[in-house]
Amino acid sequence: MAIALVLVLVVIGSVLFHVLSPWWWTPIASNWGYIDSTLVATFWITGAVFSAVVLFMAYCVYRFRHKEGQKAAYEPESKKLESWLTAITAIGVAAMLAPGLYVWKQFVTVPKDATEVEVVAQQWQWSFRLPGADGKLGTSNARLVSSDNPLGINPDDPNGKDDVVVEAADLHLPIDKPVKMLLRSIDVLHDFYVPEFRAKMDMVPGMVTYFWFTPTRTGTFEVLCAELCGTGHGFMRGIVMVDTAQDYTTWLQQQSTFAQLSGPAKVGVLVDRGKVTASME
Amino acid sequence: MSAILIFLGLVTAIAGWWLARQRLMSKPWLEVGPIDAFPETEAPVMHPAKIGLGVFLAVVGAIFALLISAYFMRMAYADWQATPMPWLLWLNTGMLVLASVALQCAVVAAHKGQLDNLKFALLTGALTSVAFLGGQLLAWRDLAAGGYYAADNPAVSFFYLITAMHGLHIIGGLFVLGRANVRAWRGDKLARLVLTTELCAMYWHALLVVWLVLFAVLMGWAADFIDICRRLLS
Amino acid sequence: MVDVTPHGADLIPPAEVGEMELYHPHSWWTKYVFAQDAKVIAIQYSGTALAIGLVALVLSWLMRLQLGFPGTFDFITPEAYYQFMTMHGMIMVIYLLTALFLGGFGNYLIPLMVGARDMVFPYVNMLSYWIYLLAVLVLVASFFAPGGPTGAGWTLYPPQAILSGTPGGTGPGIILMLVSLILFIIGFTMGGLNYVVTVLQARTRGMTLMRLPLTVWGIFTATVMALLAFPALFVACVMMLFDRAIGSSFFMPAIVEMGEQSPHNGGSPIMFQHLFWFFGHPEVYIVALPAFGIVSDLISTHARKNIFGYRMMVWAIVGIGALSFVVWAHHMYVSGMHPYFGFFFATTTLIIAVPTAIKVYNWVLTLWRGDIHLTIPMLFALAFIVTFVNGGLTGLFLGNVVVDVPLSDTMFVVAHFHMVMGVAPILVVFGAIYHWYPKISGRMLNEFMGRFHFWVTFIGAYLIFFPMHYVGLVGVPRRYPELGDTAFIPPSVHTLNEFITVAALTVGFAQLVFLFNLFWSIRHGKKAGDNPWRATTLEWQTAGTPPPHGNFGKELPVVYRWAYDYSVPGAPEDFIAQNDPRPSTQGGHA
Ligand code: HEM
Numbered sequence A: 001m002a003i004a005l006v007l008v009l010v011v012i013g014s015v016l017f018h019v020l021s022p023w024w025w026t027p028i029a030s031n032w033g034y035i036d037s038t039l040v041a042t043f044w045i046t047g048a049v050f051s052a053v054v055l056f057m058a059y060c061v062y063r064f065r066h067k068e069g070q071k072a073a074y075e076p077e078s079k080k081l082e083s084w085l086t087a088i089t090a091i092g093v094a095a096m097l098a099p100g101l102y103v104w105k106q107f108v109t110v111p112k113d114a115t116e117v118e119v120v121a122q123q124w125q126w127s128f129r130l131p132g133a134d135g136k137l138g139t140s141n142a143r144l145v146s147s148d149n150p151l152g153i154n155p156d157d158p159n160g161k162d163d164v165v166v167e168a169a170d171l172h173l174p175i176d177k178p179v180k181m182l183l184r185s186i187d188v189l190h191d192f193y194v195p196e197f198r199a200k201m202d203m204v205p206g207m208v209t210y211f212w213f214t215p216t217r218t219g220t221f222e223v224l225c226a227e228l229c230g231t232g233h234g235f236m237r238g239i240v241m242v243d244t245a246q247d248y249t250t251w252l253q254q255q256s257t258f259a260q261l262s263g264p265a266k267v268g269v270l271v272d273r274g275k276v277t278a279s280m281e
Numbered sequence B: 001m002s003a004i005l006i007f008l009g010l011v012t013a014i015a016g017w018w019l020a021r022q023r024l025m026s027k028p029w030l031e032v033g034p035i036d037a038f039p040e041t042e043a044p045v046m047h048p049a050k051i052g053l054g055v056f057l058a059v060v061g062a063i064f065a066l067l068i069s070a071y072f073m074r075m076a077y078a079d080w081q082a083t084p085m086p087w088l089l090w091l092n093t094g095m096l097v098l099a100s101v102a103l104q105c106a107v108v109a110a111h112k113g114q115l116d117n118l119k120f121a122l123l124t125g126a127l128t129s130v131a132f133l134g135g136q137l138l139a140w141r142d143l144a145a146g147g148y149y150a151a152d153n154p155a156v157s158f159f160y161l162i163t164a165m166h167g168l169h170i171i172g173g174l175f176v177l178g179r180a181n182v183r184a185w186r187g188d189k190l191a192r193l194v195l196t197t198e199l200c201a202m203y204w205h206a207l208l209v210v211w212l213v214l215f216a217v218l219m220g221w222a223a224d225f226i227d228i229c230r231r232l233l234s
Numbered sequence C: 001m002v003d004v005t006p007h008g009a010d011l012i013p014p015a016e017v018g019e020m021e022l023y024h025p026h027s028w029w030t031k032y033v034f035a036q037d038a039k040v041i042a043i044q045y046s047g048t049a050l051a052i053g054l055v056a057l058v059l060s061w062l063m064r065l066q067l068g069f070p071g072t073f074d075f076i077t078p079e080a081y082y083q084f085m086t087m088h089g090m091i092m093v094i095y096l097l098t099a100l101f102l103g104g105f106g107n108y109l110i111p112l113m114v115g116a117r118d119m120v121f122p123y124v125n126m127l128s129y130w131i132y133l134l135a136v137l138v139l140v141a142s143f144f145a146p147g148g149p150t151g152a153g154w155t156l157y158p159p160q161a162i163l164s165g166t167p168g169g170t171g172p173g174i175i176l177m178l179v180s181l182i183l184f185i186i187g188f189t190m191g192g193l194n195y196v197v198t199v200l201q202a203r204t205r206g207m208t209l210m211r212l213p214l215t216v217w218g219i220f221t222a223t224v225m226a227l228l229a230f231p232a233l234f235v236a237c238v239m240m241l242f243d244r245a246i247g248s249s250f251f252m253p254a255i256v257e258m259g260e261q262s263p264h265n266g267g268s269p270i271m272f273q274h275l276f277w278f279f280g281h282p283e284v285y286i287v288a289l290p291a292f293g294i295v296s297d298l299i300s301t302h303a304r305k306n307i308f309g310y311r312m313m314v315w316a317i318v319g320i321g322a323l324s325f326v327v328w329a330h331h332m333y334v335s336g337m338h339p340y341f342g343f344f345f346a347t348t349t350l351i352i353a354v355p356t357a358i359k360v361y362n363w364v365l366t367l368w369r370g371d372i373h374l375t376i377p378m379l380f381a382l383a384f385i386v387t388f389v390n391g392g393l394t395g396l397f398l399g400n401v402v403v404d405v406p407l408s409d410t411m412f413v414v415a416h417f418h419m420v421m422g423v424a425p426i427l428v429v430f431g432a433i434y435h436w437y438p439k440i441s442g443r444m445l446n447e448f449m450g451r452f453h454f455w456v457t458f459i460g461a462y463l464i465f466f467p468m469h470y471v472g473l474v475g476v477p478r479r480y481p482e483l484g485d486t487a488f489i490p491p492s493v494h495t496l497n498e499f500i501t502v503a504a505l506t507v508g509f510a511q512l513v514f515l516f517n518l519f520w521s522i523r524h525g526k527k528a529g530d531n532p533w534r535a536t537t538l539e540w541q542t543a544g545t546p547p548p549h550g551n552f553g554k555e556l557p558v559v560y561r562w563a564y565d566y567s568v569p570g571a572p573e574d575f576i577a578q579n580d581p582r583p584s585t586q587g588g589h590a
């Protein structure tokens, strides 16, 4: 008996928790509102199914609990009922899948006018690289990484000379301009994750992965690593600032290019293992 | 992952064929009484060890199909360099074929009740298998002598890994085959040797097929073949 | 009802099947230690699995303490947290649940339920257990290895798994883990061959496939899947051992390890992920299918009603088993694999939801117009449905590729898989233990302790894992030993984390009561008799309780009907045993 009551309470409690609790996603700051809508639709469909199944169960337990002299019905199957349930389930599933695939299509189709921005991860910090005036990123290779060239940019590639290198510092992005994030790691797996942007993708050493989005809100956003990458994983943070076009230009002018950095007067932080671990503790 | 999916497709086809004969559409609650009426749905009267070996070979097949899948996946990367294959492999392949043939003869001899033939066939099977293993070791030595070590390049790593895995399976089989030999030469009754002979033959045939596929993959024929198919399709 | 045999049931000759020579133990050692009787092996498997599971439980407390009260426990460094987490996950999934469902329940129930005297290869079966034990010991040894166990996460992704930035990565930790897994797979294969061939070959007369209890269907299908899926883990482990021990580059690309160029070149970490999840996803169902089967039998027995839609249930088990081999990459939507795979794998994943949903409907419809006895096994079965439906539905979020993008690698995932493959199967394990303990020991488990255990576990587990979804929704990634002061995480999340920790500790405490009950009831439990639940299946019709060696006395039972003849109209009793030869209207317990 108590169990019927508890089952009802589970449903009521879960729904109330969903509606009343303060815990919900962070306000979105990218164009991926569609993802949020698909998620909300999924919440509705699944919530309804959950409540229906559990409440029905509670009713059965209450109504058909054992009493003296009671006998169960004999009912091996019902083709009709089972077919109906199968059909309805299939429709419900399709109703979630179709919009999901539709949005995924957009997610994997990078707009032509997206600017490329490279994120380079290493244990346990983020660096960034923007194409310089030529709009092209130079090639790179982990084999070229050294303390003078922490991102492994190919010094022989003319496209790379004017690349803007932001090492272990904040990334700035202009608002309302689509960006294609090119993700690269020089050591282990990482994952570039900014909750407000909704999108994320693993960074895999030896290859370049990507995703795209358009920032829609100015502000300061925290970058987290979302793929276990060793002891410092939980502390691997970075900052992305979404600026107005004007602020962005100002910031960009203060940055140094690869050519400047690899020249005799070096700026920027060196790959210093002791320092990274120390700052982590 | 295509190799393993093809392999699983085969397994599924076999399982499906078997399940299709088990009256899965029947309504069991309507069929009270012993089902003498449907003898095919009772447990089959095969020796469990044979079915057991069959299932085990499916597991072995999965392992090698996965290795082949990994081989093809890894092949797509830039640093892959095909390795020169030691010519000795041809000889080894011949040895393994001989072993299989010998064991098939052993089965025939066992069924016909020819104890002497059985003894020699079993011995030939074991010796050619040992020769195969020895040949594989020599092939390794040749490769190493040519400066190809397991860590150098992925094709070589795969060569060592795959041949080692296959060799280990042969060694495992040799334990059983060796025991069968001992029993045959010690003068066990022939009737008691039939089962183990059949099992050995089945296992060796399967490992021969596995080896032929692996050989084709390692020699690069499989990749060429896939390439040709692809070109024909497009 | 149709009587299929024209000449009636009485003419059946006594059972002649299965006259294989049983191995008869001669000493205490061969009877209880190096035992070949599947029932003893089952208890050995279960005892070992529960013991190592207890370690995983304690590790979960430590993790929860750290998450709830970060900074309070000095000894839980990030390294230690990752080590606890990896060991907890690996033990729970493989060494506890897989071993318990297949090695424990499989060994005990398959021969009894199909009417066999024992497994078909008892010696191999014995080896299976001892190799499993060795695997467990190797795993335990890694706790004491220099540098400690591996902290690479239960997914063991390279390159990090074998590098110095990960705890145990360059010490023996990771090697011991890989060796232990390889041993486990070898041992499991030996057992698995037994379970499969016993079902195929040693069924007693009349036990056709469609008369098998769903428990056997579940365990059988799961074993077949495991035999085909574990090779992927095996291959992945061996290749990783190569990379680690001799420096090959299967999975290892050219990288810079802590400022130094590594010797590796060109390998593919994604290839490992494909292999791992080719095993990993079926593994979820390897744990789930036995639970599905067992729970069907629990519900049917304790609701005194045949399982609704038996045929659909069988087809669904087989269908789920087959489909689950083509969904693996839904764990890799954000791994960097080709994005177009997303379309395919999202579709297959959501298709699997349909047969799964049918199973849920049929459980619930079995309750409808039943005669529901709210025994402890039944309570656990009901709780299973709640948590499984909950976890299954959140699976639709994560399977639907684009919804997975924000949620993947967050606490939402942790909550989801705990609900669906942690809590739900564990609840079935408990239900099954309360259900079959009387057969195993001859005594009932203590009712009061049992009910206490049930309520705390069910409500507590729900309170742990339901709110956790929302922590993930906020954006908290998984595998974070602490949240630090992260701007987007409101302080209330920390309070919620404290609450979850308290709930977890409470649930953990209740498990100790359960363990106590297991031992206490061996001597002090109520005497059970042969068939305390008045169930139809063969394990309740044995010659004595606990069943002796050989299970059924002189003659094997002959099966005349399916496993679910409860409350048959016109029958004098509300159940008819599977081996009862009389027509249904006279049937009943002799
Ligand atoms: C009351 C019981 C349990 C509690 C409190 C608990 C708690 C936890 C916690 C705190 C984590 C780490 C989450 C993170 O930081 O990412 C974790 C991970 C995990 N747990 Fe549990 N757990 C419980 C039972 C189980 C069970 C029964 C299973 C069986 C399937 C299980 C399987 C796992 C797995 C696979 C992981 C992932 C490990 C990894 O990320 O590598 N847990 N659990």
Ligand SMILES: [Cu+2]
Residues within 6 Å of the ligand: A189, A190, A191, A225, A226, A227, A228, A229, A230, A232, A233, A234, A236
């Ligand atoms: Cu990380």
Ligand SMILES: [Cu+2]
Residues within 6 Å of the ligand: C280, C281, C284, C327, C328, C330, C331
């Ligand atoms: Cu999965």
